Structures are given as C-alpha cells and as structure tokens.
Amino acid sequence: MSLALSTLIYEWRRYMAAVIALAVAGLLVLSLVGMFMGIGKNFTATIDRSPADLMVLPPDSQGFGSSQPRRNIPTLYQHPEVVEVMPYTQRWAMWANFPSPGQSAKRDGVQVIIVDPIEGAVTLPTDFPEDVILALQEPYSVVVDATSLAKLGVKVGDKAQMNGRTVNVRATISNYPSLFNSMVFMSRQTAKLLRLYDEGPRVGSLLVKLRDPSRAAIVAQDLNNMSNKQFRAWTREDLARENQAEMFKESFIVIMLGFMLIVGVFIGVVITWQTLQGAILANIKEFASLRALGVSMGNLNLIIMELSFWVGVAGLMMTGILLVGVTALANAVGLTMFYPLWSIITIAIMLLTIAVISGLLSLGVLKKSQPADLLR
Structure with a gap:
C-alpha cells in the first residue's frame, strides 16, 4: 500500500470534508441530469416498452x-x-x-x-x-x-x-x-x-x-x-439516443446544467483545496522528516498528487452511495431518475480533475516542510 493511500485511510477524518465536497458536487449535477432524463423517459415509457x-x-x-x-x-x-x-x-x-x-x-x-x-x-x-x-x-x-x-x-x-x-x-x-x-x-x-x-x-x-x-x-x-x-x-435504440440528444438542445436545460456544473466545480475545488492544505499543514513535520531522510521535493509532490487522486476516488464512491439514496427517494415519490452512461463518465472525470487541481494548488504548502524545523 502506498504512503498516500495509507495516509488517507488512517487519517480519514482530516480529508472527509474534501470527500464530501466532491460527492456533493457530483450529486448536484448528476441528480439534475437524472431528473431531466427521467422526465423524458416518462414521456416515452410506452414506446420504450413496446414490442x-x-x-x-x-x-x-x-x-x-x-x-x-x-x-x-x-x-x-x-x-x-x-x-x-x-x-x-x-x-x-x-x-x-x-x-x-x-x-x-x-x-x-x-x-x-x-x-x-x-x-x-x-x-x-x-x-x-x-x-x-x-x-x-x-x-x-x-x-x-x-x-x-x-x-x-x-x-x-x-x-x-x-x-x-x-x-x-x-x-x-x-x-x-x-x-x-x-x-x-x-x-x-x-x-x-x-x-x-x-x-x-x-x-x-x-x-x-x-x-x-x-x-x-x-x-x-x-x-x-x-x-x-x-x-x-x-430502431428503438437510435430513436432513444436521438430523443436524449434533443432534450439537451433545449436552452433552459443547457443553462441550468451549465450553471450547476460551474457551481459544483467551484465548490469542489475551493473546499477540496482548503481541506488538503489544512491536512498537509497538520502533517508538516512528517513531510519535514521525509525530507530529512533524503526524499526529494519532487517525490513529496508526487505523494501529494497521489493523495489528492485517492481523495477524488473516495469522493466518487460517496457520490455513488448518495446517488442511490436520492434515486430511491425520487422513486418513492413517483419521480423517475435515469442516468445515461456518458453523464456518469463525465462526472467521474470531473471529480477526479477537481481533486487533481486541488492537489496542484496545495503543493506550495510543502515549502514549509523544512528539516531544520524538527530541531525546534
């Protein structure tokens, strides 16, 4: 197990805010896509289930x-x-x-x-x-x-x-x-x-x-x-794909999804970035110890980037758990939710990208990990 992953597992409380922020950002966009696509599925339910x-x-x-x-x-x-x-x-x-x-x-x-x-x-x-x-x-x-x-x-x-x-x-x-x-x-x-x-x-x-x-x-x-x-x-498959594409040509839907995507990315980047910075600062002596042992700054940067990647993966997993709950709640009140494969892939890439960008923004904190600080 890598140092970055073991750090995330054993100090998960420090990184939970970042994981939740990523999960909420993903849930925000996916739930809107699921709602709009579900409404479209309701309109074509009799066709989709026709022989x-x-x-x-x-x-x-x-x-x-x-x-x-x-x-x-x-x-x-x-x-x-x-x-x-x-x-x-x-x-x-x-x-x-x-x-x-x-x-x-x-x-x-x-x-x-x-x-x-x-x-x-x-x-x-x-x-x-x-x-x-x-x-x-x-x-x-x-x-x-x-x-x-x-x-x-x-x-x-x-x-x-x-x-x-x-x-x-x-x-x-x-x-x-x-x-x-x-x-x-x-x-x-x-x-x-x-x-x-x-x-x-x-x-x-x-x-x-x-x-x-x-x-x-x-x-x-x-x-x-x-x-x-x-x-x-x-064919039924071609018509279903065309109907999905037609839905996203509506300016109202595109504007709403675009706005929620921007809000989700902003929330995800800011909270994840600040959380990672705080977690790195809390462990700054450990990073200073690694530098004292001869670990280069480049390798420490790679550890931070890997750590941010695993935070993104954890956020993606939590998004899936929350999405199951939201879908069950929607079904209970008679609202159909449908998530096309492209939307799931897009959100997965978005969350991992947010996590990596947040990791990049947090690299400057490592400059404070001076080995001389261990003697104080």
Whole structure:
C-alpha cells in the first residue's frame, strides 16, 4: 500500500470534508441530469416498452407528437419482413372523479394512451400483466399508474368521468409515473365509445413489428430508401439516443446544467483545496522528516498528487452511495431518475480533475516542510 493511500485511510477524518465536497458536487449535477432524463423517459415509457421493432415518424421529426398520412401504413407492408403496423395513438381528456363523502373533488387533464389489449399486440407494453390485459378488454375500463391514484382522486374499482363520460378504474400498473398529466390507458374499443379515437386520414407515430427483430437496422434502412421522403424509420435504440440528444438542445436545460456544473466545480475545488492544505499543514513535520531522510521535493509532490487522486476516488464512491439514496427517494415519490452512461463518465472525470487541481494548488504548502524545523 502506498504512503498516500495509507495516509488517507488512517487519517480519514482530516480529508472527509474534501470527500464530501466532491460527492456533493457530483450529486448536484448528476441528480439534475437524472431528473431531466427521467422526465423524458416518462414521456416515452410506452414506446420504450413496446414490442415494436421499428418506429416510423415523419421525416423531419424525432418526437411522437407529429402526424403523418395514414397511407404510409400500406406502404410499410410492402416490405416482406413487416408483419404488423399499428398507429401509436395518444389523446388528451379532462378527468373528474366522483368524490365520496369527505373527499375532495379532483379535476385534471390526462394523457390517454390507446392500446390493443391482446397478448403480443404491437401497441401493448410488454410489462402489462395478464390481469391488466383482461381488465382493459372490458368496455369503459381504464388503467392508471399506482402513483397517480391520489392525484386523480380514485382507487381501483371507482368510477370517474372522462370528457363527461363515465369510466371504471379497473386496475393499476407500475413504472408509468408522471409529474405532469397522468397517463390513462384504455383499449381502442373503449376510446371509440368515448369518442377519443377516429380513423381519419392522419395518424401519429407507427409501430412496426418485424418477422426477424435482429434485422431491425437493415429493415429500417430499406424502408427509408423506399419512403420517398414521406417518413423515416427508426430502431428503438437510435430513436432513444436521438430523443436524449434533443432534450439537451433545449436552452433552459443547457443553462441550468451549465450553471450547476460551474457551481459544483467551484465548490469542489475551493473546499477540496482548503481541506488538503489544512491536512498537509497538520502533517508538516512528517513531510519535514521525509525530507530529512533524503526524499526529494519532487517525490513529496508526487505523494501529494497521489493523495489528492485517492481523495477524488473516495469522493466518487460517496457520490455513488448518495446517488442511490436520492434515486430511491425520487422513486418513492413517483419521480423517475435515469442516468445515461456518458453523464456518469463525465462526472467521474470531473471529480477526479477537481481533486487533481486541488492537489496542484496545495503543493506550495510543502515549502514549509523544512528539516531544520524538527530541531525546534
């Protein structure tokens, strides 16, 4: 074990402030990234968990809100490997509960997600259990995420109104929380009864199931070649990456993350630098002893730099522990957190860089480690 690492282990209390500062700096930025990406994941949860192999959107769109001509559906069937094409249909409706005595009335806008409650249907999320599928097959039945029950003022078995028509809350699902408008799932037949679905000339995104899912990238290229610029086919992975990139093109998100990054770096550098300086000064006689034994100033500088590196590693480990706690707390209140690999790598490099810079700024303290001071 090196001298720097053993010093950090045996005198960890001296360096704890630096470790905590680095952990807070990393947590500050990562939690914001996780929150924004989690919100984006909530919006695309039904797509991410769809059995579809390809998603077909208008040629100039990377989102699911834009419409396209319905005639694109038969065009897609011209490819021999396409076995099913269905539109992804989302509507908006006004929700109102029937309050029981002592209960407050709830009225809110909701997202209506229309699915086909048949096992293996391309519009049916893969994580819907059998009891939920059976419940959706009943006329006028709806399903909501368990975290939305209180917001909507209902429980399983209650009736509610959507656009003035009565529906039955027949079951709940998990992992579809929403900070804004709650998601309400219903069958295509129920949507027709509620006048929330029509078969007009335009549709939203198209979900495509292939004969061989492993050829999704090849089929997507084939479809794009035959599209005549009327649509664009995406694999799920490519569309997810594009959606993530689109989120960070929003100026508000970029400004917030940039500001928090600057604040985090400033806090990390200042506190880590001051803590390292204080710890080195507290051990200045030990460093003077090393110089008296013939250790060069260059080697002492290397010890300080290695020590700062290990402080960065410890800060990185604490960031991971704190992030697990923050994620668990967010999930408990229905907030999805998602951390792309690039964000974790970026923060890891940032924390190690802060630690190394703080070590460099602390090297001047070693000039006070004069061997002659040992004789005083």
